[in-house]
Amino acid sequence: MKIIEVTAAIIQKQDEVLAAQRSHDDELGYKWEFPGGKIEQNESAEECIVRELEEEFGIKTKVVGYLGESKYDYDNKIILLKAFFVEHIQGVYQLRVHQNIRWIKITELKTLDWAPADIELVNQLVKHHKLK
Numbered sequence: 001m002k003i004i005e006v007t008a009a010i011i012q013k014q015d016e017v018l019a020a021q022r023s024h025d026d027e028l029g030y031k032w033e034f035p036g037g038k039i040e041q042n043e044s045a046e047e048c049i050v051r052e053l054e055e056e057f058g059i060k061t062k063v064v065g066y067l068g069e070s071k072y073d074y075d076n077k078i079i080l081l082k083a084f085f086v087e088h089i090q091g092v093y094q095l096r097v098h099q100n101i102r103w104i105k106i107t108e109l110k111t112l113d114w115a116p117a118d119i120e121l122v123n124q125l126v127k128h129h130k131l132k
């Protein structure tokens with residue numbers, strides 16, 4: 001089966017992280033995710049995440065680090081989710097695709113109903129936070 005490479009952004013503000021809720025009429029509707037999207041041809045993962053954040057929220061950002069990845073088999077496709085630490089540079093968040101966003105403390109991340117592929121990333125982020 002084809003592996004689809006997807007990027008995901010970890011954007012932090014003090015001790016909180018941005019979580020975005022997928023639209024009700026979207027695949028995985030109502031599930032929470034780290035915003036991002038599919039890597040296009042001739043695009044690096046870093047270029048992809050910056051483009052997606054501009055498209056989804058109208059904000060300018062830069063990649064400052066890499067958390068890790070999560071591979072998940074959704075039966076009809078395999079998603080390879082790559083999570084980057086991203087910094088907000090400019091712009092007010094506009095909800096162009098998601099139905100909601102929340103800033104949530106890392107210690108409370110597990111209370112959200114995450115997309116299945118994201119659970120591994122949430123675990124990695126909690127571990128990363130504890131090591132700091």
Ligand SMILES: Nc1nc2c([nH]c(=O)n2[C@@H]2O[C@H](COP(=O)(O)OP(=O)(O)OP(=O)(O)O)[C@@H](O)[C@H]2O)c(=O)[nH]1
Pocket residue numbers: 006007008027028032033034035036037038039079081115116117118
């Ligand atoms: N962006 C994003 N996608 C995720 C996450 N977790 C997860 O399973 N996915 C899945 O990865 C795929 C990414 O699709 P998307 O719809 O966000 O990306 P896109 O904008 O490039 O896609 P499209 O324009 O083809 O609709 C979807 O199948 C989505 O369900 C996540 O944390 N972030």
